[in-house]
Amino acid sequence: MNTAVCIKQVPDTTEVRIDPETNALVREGVPSIVNPFDAHATEEAVRLKERYGGTVTIISMGPPQATEAIKKCISFGADRGILLSDRAFAGSDTWATSYIIAAGLKRLMSEQPVDLILCGKQAIDGDTAQVGPGLARRLNLPQITYAISIEEVNLDARRVKVGRRLETGVEVVEAPLPALLTCVEEMNEIRYASLPNMIRAARYEPEVWGRDDLEVEDELLGFNGSPTVVSKIFAPPEREPGEIIPGGTEDPTGVAAVIADKLIEALGATASV
Amino acid sequence: MPKKPKGVLRLIAEKCIGCEVCVGECPFDALHMEAGLPVIDYEECKLCRKCVKACPTDAFYVEGEEEAVEEPQAEAISDTEADLQARLRQYSGVWVFVEQSGDQAHPVSWELLGRGRVLADTLGCSLSAVILGDGIDDLAPEAGYYGADTAYIVDDPVLAGYRPQPYAHGCLNLIRKYKPEIMLIGATTLGRDLAGAIATDLHTGLTADCTGLDIDELTRELRQTRPAFGGNIMATILTREHRPQMATVRPRVMEALPRDESRTVEIIREPLGLSEDEIATKVVGFKPDADLDKPNLTYATVIVTGGRGLGSPAGFELMKELADALGGVVGASRSTVDAGWISHDHQVGQTGTTVRPSLYIACGVSGAIQHRVGMQTSDTIVAINTDPEAPIFQIADYGIIGDLYKVVPELIKVANERNLKELLLGKASEAVS
Amino acid sequence: MATDVSNKFDVIVVGAGLAGLAAAHTCAQAGLETIVIERGTKPGTKNVMGGVLYTRPTAKVFPEFWKDAPVERPVIEQGAWLLTSDSAIKLAYRSQRFADDPPNAFTVLRVKLDKYFADQAEKSGALVICETLVEEVLTDGDNVIGVRCGRAEGDLYAPVVIIAEGVNSELTRQLGMQTDLKLDDTASVVKELIRLDPKVIEDRFNLSGEHEGTTIEMYGDATLGMLGTAFVYTNKDSISLGVGFLLSQAVEAAQTPYDMLQRLKQHSMVAPLIEGGETGEYMTHMIPEGGYNRMPQLFGHGVMVVGDAAMLVNGIHREGSNYALLSGQLAAETAIEAHENGDFSGKTLSHYRARLLDETPILRDLRKYRNAAHYVESHPALLSTYPDLVSDAMYEMLNVDDVPKRQKQWEIVRMVLRARSLVGMAWDGIDGARSML
Structure with a gap:
């Protein structure tokens, strides 16, 4: 049972600070982390390895520093890590990103069998949820998004049964292996890494594959290969501030009455339109 | 109607790694290995494309016009500016995918038709609904009532429940045939x-979670x-x-047209x-959520949200009381969810749910940007916070600087006395009709 | 799983601060299999210091570090201000010689710097394991044989353990090498980064570019007359602003560290320096101030204690980082020697203490100032009854040329060069001399 896990290194958005003057993002000193959903995907892959044997390979695209994120996944229990990194990859949107990662996965699958590919449901920096489905299409694999549980892997019949987290419940789907899953965080609890795994991770040097290691066409990489372009960046339009109803501390009863009046007035006004 | 297979199966020998996956996959014994490469027996090949799909290195392709477009690379045309413009001009019309389940359309579909109408009118083109499913004829006129000029229907038992493969297949066929410029x-x-x-x-661009869609009139x-x-x-x-x-757009970001x-x-x-x-x-099963209390934040008319200022998880009981008095549901800020005070289902904001209620009451919520982007299109916002500097006051219609534990009980009292619930629900039913 | 990973090393270092990294780097360079266990998410995340790093002692461990380490600005001017509530006596010493290659000292930001030193140690072959707490030292009789980490399969073994876990070391207490700290053995430092445009910083501090920086130590009103200092250091695009004071006195004065820092920021002498800046990280940290009198046992069978954990801090000169680096290096040299001899008993490891005495001024200096802190403490007027007393001191200070003894003059020049603490000289000029010399 060999699993490949696609991960992304992202800024820890809970610690992203905002310059109140310029409203610009202060990136300096913001730590990089493994995208949380991808961490859960890695944890799931390691649990599958514990259940069925086999290996876990981490694959990621990013700048050279992203090896840190891969090493982190090694400490979770993954066996191998590959970073797809090349100047030619920079500026890729989700379309070009899935093109490059798919090329990396194809090479991996040419070296060893891969039964399952796991991704996080989305990355917390872009929130697009597009790379997972993109990979499934490019690799012609069954696409199972929002996976919350892997109920069964039948290696003889080469089938997998997966629970999908939908808005109103959990759908159970069955698909042939190999399949691609994108994982939600409720899938598992990430365990605290053991010390031997921490030591292994500290010693581990991920493989780096560049443009020349992959079968890719230059015009489909990076900025050139990205159908979307960012044409403008601006501060979000803010709603106009309203009024402060005085007396919040001294006279809560009076304030509540004023609010009720205001609401009735506002509702009446919009209702009559 | 069975199609006569067109085209010829081809192998790109440079890509082939000799893994023999294709030989195993071929249901017609049309492939066998010779000198480490698969050899195609054209007598037997039925062009089922199982080998094309199974090949880990994409070494197979089908020569011939129809399937060539399956390869994304095939559409990656590098051309001159004139060719480009000519190619782009082949595309016309605004399409909206109508999401349905159990022949009920998801309201976001009508919201998108509402915005799509504006875009189509600006472009001077038609607005179409794309409806896939099994027995979904009733949705076509409904799409018309919400603004669509045309409804493309793919009705097939295979589409009874959503699965990405057949739905993508249906949509791709439609798009390739009719070439809309916007989807x-x-x-x-x-x-x-x-x-x-x-x-x-x-091989096209996709922008997730758009909050604004409009047309550059110069470039279209x-x-x-x-x-x-x-x-x-x-x-x-x-x-x-x-x-x-x-583009994808979250529910409650756009507004539906009145049903006509x-x-x-x-x-x-x-x-x-x-x-x-x-x-x-x-699809082999479905387990509906047992938790019936799960809030439907997206389409709630009233939301009462608690933040860190509640001080403890117990504070959400007070939020529930106020929400009940107003006929609303309870929302939560990210920090309270992260602290484990309440489940993620309640979270409002960028990493939670985007909401647009008639009335949003934020209690002890500081109003971080990631929270504000998820609720600032609410009709009326009331904020209660002890900190006059809290950013939530920048967007609140009515701000109360004070202790929520003093103010909220008074609000509950006055809501009951003056029957605000009826008034708000009245507005909700008005919006639906 | 992962049973292929050995848990035996030649040296275990607890803590990836300056002392620990210096020790690990030195051991690894000598070919010892070295592992560093750090509880923070990254080296340096738990480390706070004012932010001045001296070149010479640092270069002993990390030669030519200034060529590629992420230092901020070379310090070409060092100031000392005696503050009253609305005025200041300002003193500065500026010399272009400080800007020579290499400069005498740099302002630094620890998170960046420690990452660099950790990288150096890793390049030499040391393993740095973060986010891992050492729960206890493993012993066999009197011998330290390893450590137990707070992770599954967390036992590690090595014939030498170097404890560099910083102030308030649990492990030295566990080993009975040190008794519990008292409040007045520790000082608290709170510090804030104020982000400013480099041009603005250079204008305000009279600097001609990124290659120049200044440090200012403040006394008196800055610390409400408590024993301690406040400081302002210029980084590339930020200012480090902080207050350090004895915990015992802060408790007495019912002042929270945060209050003290806010007060300082509003001081009429300080506010213009930081005006318009954006407040960045707020950090707080404890510093051992017990000094010589409170030093733990520095070695045992299979164990050595370095840096803050060993209370190797000079409270008067505010020297901690260079002591940390040097003690780490000396402990490492001793560990290397122990491996060469195959003897890890206290007999060999005692050479660490001997080296501290022979090869560095650390122990001698600490001994010299062992009563200084308590002297000032028992003379509260020294820092609170200004302007009279302090300006008298300044007078003495400024008349330094009139002091007849050449020896004394030399001593003061030496202090200016080596320390930033001009107030030390002020004391030198007054009655306190007795306790210091």
């Missing part, structure tokens, strides 16, 4: 699953605006050289062209 899809679990797959095959390009970095920045994104321009039964819709039907045994994934 809008709801940013739901279903919509995101589908949009990512389609855009990949079409769709300006897709979305929050980035947790809402601190807005980015406008264009898909310059590829069509259709695809006098509108009619032209119906165009297309076959799916895919049989059940060609579909890898089977």
